[in-house]
Amino acid sequence: MTGRSYSTIAGRVARVREKMAEAAIKAGRRPEEITLVGVTKTQPAEAVRRLIEAGVTEIGENRVQELLKKEPFLADLPHKTHLIGHLQRNKAKYLPGHVDMVQSVDSEKTVQALAAAFKHAAVPLNVLIEVNIGEEANKSGVDQAGIEALADCIAQTPQLRLRGLMAIPPFVAGEAVRPYFAQMRQLFVDIKRKKMDNGTVNILSMGMSSDYEIAIQEGATMVRVGTELFGPRG
Numbered sequence: 001m002t003g004r005s006y007s008t009i010a011g012r013v014a015r016v017r018e019k020m021a022e023a024a025i026k027a028g029r030r031p032e033e034i035t036l037v038g039v040t041k042t043q044p045a046e047a048v049r050r051l052i053e054a055g056v057t058e059i060g061e062n063r064v065q066e067l068l069k070k071e072p073f074l075a076d077l078p079h080k081t082h083l084i085g086h087l088q089r090n091k092a093k094y095l096p097g098h099v100d101m102v103q104s105v106d107s108e109k110t111v112q113a114l115a116a117a118f119k120h121a122a123v124p125l126n127v128l129i130e131v132n133i134g135e136e137a138n139k140s141g142v143d144q145a146g147i148e149a150l151a152d153c154i155a156q157t158p159q160l161r162l163r164g165l166m167a168i169p170p171f172v173a174g175e176a177v178r179p180y181f182a183q184m185r186q187l188f189v190d191i192k193r194k195k196m197d198n199g200t201v202n203i204l205s206m207g208m209s210s211d212y213e214i215a216i217q218e219g220a221t222m223v224r225v226g227t228e229l230f231g232p233r234g
């Protein structure tokens, strides 16, 4: 049941890191500038442990319930946990002590819910603004026009620290995704230039298994990879 399938995780990690480094160098960037977040949704805790042991110490989960369920089985392994899926506001209260970053902040109401949940937290919660870069009706995230107002709202919220932007571009084949990443890069530069005073904006989270090399070439500082580390989700 265990063993065989998971024994390849370390090998897969090595391969992904190699491809990340190649993409970085091709773009004239240093490989150390880019953080790999291993996307662990649907994976059993045992597989997540293998991933962390293979050196992927930042993991991403989509759902609060699943994140909380696995955490106790990972507690002895140093790692950071990112919430990368849409946050239902009534779940925010379960997050303190369990997440290091929420990448999917997409409305002022979500900001308020997180601020209330983290009212007594010792350190501010790191957050990214999720941008609906393809302006797709079925996707969460703010439109480009809404980024600045949401960034201002976060800057005025002491419980949160704005760290950057996140996006899931439209599912298009191959090179067609590149312009979306380039657009995200420009939005990232714009928001960095504003020098929000309650945080360091230095994270651009974009790129998944099918397109992280292109994302890195276009300026991603963080990629979120699941399938290529674990194999296809069942």
Ligand SMILES: *Cc1c(COP(=O)(O)O)cnc(C)c1O
Residues within 6 Å of the ligand: 039, 041, 062, 084, 085, 168, 208, 209, 210, 224, 225, 226, 227, 228
């Ligand atoms: C599932 C998921 C990923 C990883 O996707 P893969 O194609 O499996 O690499 C990245 N980001 C988000 C927000 C996801 O939901």
